[in-house]
Amino acid sequence: MVSPASRVLITGANRGLGLEFARQYAAEGWRVLATVRNLDGAGELRALRGKVDIAHLDAADDGSLEAFLRDVGSAPIDLLIANAGIGSGGEKPAAAVTREEWREAICVNTYAPFRLAAALRPNLERGRGKKFAAVSSLAASIAGYPIAGHYAYRASKAALNALWRSLAMEWRAAGLIGLLLRPGKVRTRMTGFTGDLEPVDSVRGMRAVIARAGFDDAGRFFGYDGREVPW
Amino acid sequence: MPSVLIAGANRGIGLEFVRQYAAEGWTVHATARSDQACAALAALDPNVRSHRLEVTDPKSIAALARELGSGSLDVLIANAGISGDLARPPEQVDRRELLEVMGVNTFAPLHLAVALRPHLERGRLKIAAAMSSLMSSIARNTNGTQYVYRASKTALNAVWTSLAREWRPAGLICVLLRPGFVRTEMTDFKGELEAPESVRGMRKVVAGLTLADAGRLIGYDGLDLPW
Numbered sequence: 001m002v003s004p005a006s007r008v009l010i011t012g013a014n015r016g017l018g019l020e021f022a023r024q025y026a027a028e029g030w031r032v033l034a035t036v037r038n039l040d041g042a043g044e045l046r047a048l049r050g051k052v053d054i055a056h057l058d059a060a061d062d063g064s065l066e067a068f069l070r071d072v073g074s075a076p077i078d079l080l081i082a083n084a085g086i087g088s089g090g091e092k093p094a095a096a097v098t099r100e101e102w103r104e105a106i107c108v109n110t111y112a113p114f115r116l117a118a119a120l121r122p123n124l125e126r127g128r129g130k131k132f133a134a135v136s137s138l139a140a141s142i143a144g145y146p147i148a149g150h151y152a153y154r155a156s157k158a159a160l161n162a163l164w165r166s167l168a169m170e171w172r173a174a175g176l177i178g179l180l181l182r183p184g185k186v187r188t189r190m191t192g193f194t195g196d197l198e199p200v201d202s203v204r205g206m207r208a209v210i211a212r213a214g215f216d217d218a219g220r221f222f223g224y225d226g227r228e229v230p231w
Numbered sequence: 232m233p234s235v236l237i238a239g240a241n242r243g244i245g246l247e248f249v250r251q252y253a254a255e256g257w258t259v260h261a262t263a264r265s266d267q268a269c270a271a272l273a274a275l276d277p278n279v280r281s282h283r284l285e286v287t288d289p290k291s292i293a294a295l296a297r298e299l300g301s302g303s304l305d306v307l308i309a310n311a312g313i314s315g316d317l318a319r320p321p322e323q324v325d326r327r328e329l330l331e332v333m334g335v336n337t338f339a340p341l342h343l344a345v346a347l348r349p350h351l352e353r354g355r356l357k358i359a360a361a362m363s364s365l366m367s368s369i370a371r372n373t374n375g376t377q378y379v380y381r382a383s384k385t386a387l388n389a390v391w392t393s394l395a396r397e398w399r400p401a402g403l404i405c406v407l408l409r410p411g412f413v414r415t416e417m418t419d420f421k422g423e424l425e426a427p428e429s430v431r432g433m434r435k436v437v438a439g440l441t442l443a444d445a446g447r448l449i450g451y452d453g454l455d456l457p458w
Contacts, residue, residue: 062326094394095345099289102338103330110382111326118321142388142458148397151390155337158389159382162369167321170375219372231369231458 006129009033009077011057011116012084014042016188017135020199021081024207026050033077035059035068037084059084059112069119078129079210080120082113085135087190091149102152109156114163117178124176133179133210134164136221136229140180143230161221161231168219179213180221181206182229197224233356234258234304238286238343239311241268243415244362247426248308251434253278260304262286262295262311286311286339296346303353306437308408309340309361314417315379324378336383341390344405351403358440359398360433361391363407363448363456370457388448388458395446404440407448408433409456424451 008025012018013034022034026048035057036042042054055071058064086108089101113134117124124132139145140157161180168178185195186202205224213222221229235252239245240261249261253276261272262284269281282298285291315332340361344351351357366377367384388407395405413429414422432451448456 094341094390094397095348097338097341097345099338102333106330106333107326111329114321114324114378115326118324121322140389142385142392148393151341151393154389154393155333155386159333159337159386162367162372162382162385163321163378165369165372166375166378166381168375169373170321 005031006078007031007033007076007127008079008081008129009035009072009120010081010083011035011059011113012037013054014038014045016190017183017186017199017203018081018083019044020203021083021207022052023048024200024203026052033072035084057084057116059116060107065112065115065119072120072123074126075123076126076128077120077123078127078131080117080124080132081210082116082132082134084112085109085190088139088150088153091147092151093149094151097151102155105152105156106159109153110159110163113160114167117164117167121171121174121176125174130175131177131179131210131213132167133181133206134160135183135206136161136164136180138182138185138223138229141182141221141229141231165219172215172218177213177215177218179210179217179219180229181209182221182223184224232256232258233306234260234302234354235306235308236260236262236299236304236347236350237308237310238262238284238340240272240281241265243417244410244413244426244430245308245310246272247430248310248434249275249279251427251430260299284311286343287334289342292343292346295343296350299347299350301353302350303355304347304350305354305356306358307344307347307351307360308437309343309359311339312336312362312417315383317377317380319378321378329379329382332379332383333386336380337386337390340387341394344394348398348403352401356440357403358437359394359403359405360408360437361387361405363388363391363409365409365412365456367407367409367448368456368458392446399442399445402442404442404445406436406440406444406446408436409448409450411451 187195241263272281
């Protein structure tokens with residue numbers, strides 16, 4: 001049983017994996033700070049039992065991020081789960097990748113989680129948990145992804161892995177543990193509900209990975225099943 | 232003799248590729264961003280044809296493809312790249328810089344390859360090579376730093392290996408090259424080897440490629456770099 005005072009920040013918590021993370025941590029007695037891009041779409045989040053605070057954050061919008069960081073202030077955060085992201089938009093050939101598409105993928109999937117973590121370092125250092133995790137994807141695995149398409153999405157998640165790994169390596173000395181997570185192919189809106197796994201099982205697995213991660217795991221990439229994902 | 236197009240050819244590794252391939256008698260298409268640099272390239276050797284190219288501008292890429300017309304291209308070397316501010320700490324990395332560096336280092340090579348695919352398909356060697364870096368390797372990253380540059384090159388690896396998979400059925404060989412730590416302007420001339428040695432090594436790698444090598448990241452020393 002974790003300390004009831006442990007505090008987790010979860011982005012993109014209005015549905016899918018983020019909502020499930022919020023549900024499970026709240027059920028275990030954590031204090032959950034859940035962020036959503038659209039407060040009107042947070043009905044399921046509001047209905048959760050437990051200590052759940054909901055805040056607006058569109059991390060791809062500098063103004064929204066600054067306002068959010070002001071509200072968080074110097075509050076300690078035990079665990080950051082950078083979950084918010086956009087999907088691949090389907091499998092397309094290289095010739096179909098547009099500037100608009102890749103810029104959006106990089107802003108939302110790469111820059112936003114990185115920027116948030118970089119800004120929250122003092123909060124993480126004040127927390128007791130000292131862990132920061134990003135929801136990555138098998139598509140980020142250069143060695144392990146067997147599909148050709150999804151160029152912008154793959155690039156955005158591979159770049160996220162690179163940035164998160166760098167943060168983890170630099171912040172290790174401060175006692176912080178950075179982790180990358182592969183949720184598996186989960187039945188959520190992002191996969192068109194075609195996955196082979198339910199959110200409850202994926203999140204349970206990822207929570208177990210986070211809970212047991214030690215210093216030697218800083219900067220590593222783990223699946224919901226506990227197995228390390230090749231870069 | 233075969234033909235090669237080298238993007239970002241006005242200095243450093245790109246320029247050395249131009250010199251060496253031209254000296255061997257290849258037809259060399261060399262691109263640079265300014266008229267001045269193009270003139271200097273064209274004056275290097277009768278085998279060199281220079282082209283103005285701004286790799287982040289789709290119109291400029293389309294114009295290059297038109298200039299090459301119905302000709303063929305044996306080898307593309309997508310070498311143009313920028314380092315960004317390597318010393319910037321994470322909390323000072325901003326969106327503008329990430330988009331700029333990824334625009335040049337990650338997506339411009341992809342767009343260039345797509346535009347020149349017809350020329351490569353008409354060529355005999357059918358090789359599309361992109362310039363990666365030791366910094367692209369997440370496995371080798373044990374100390375952080377160089378955030379944006381690393382991310383751009385890791386993402387390049389991701390898109391280029393995808394391209395290798397997509398284009399392989401057409402007989403096209405997409406590979407990533409690692410030049411090593413070369414004394415060039417980008418490294419403040421602090422590297423461990425000179426450009427001629429690095430380029431000789433990479434040319435040797437290119438000369439030995441077969442379709443079975445598609446999707447590899449190979450160093451100037453012939454060794455694969457772990458992802």
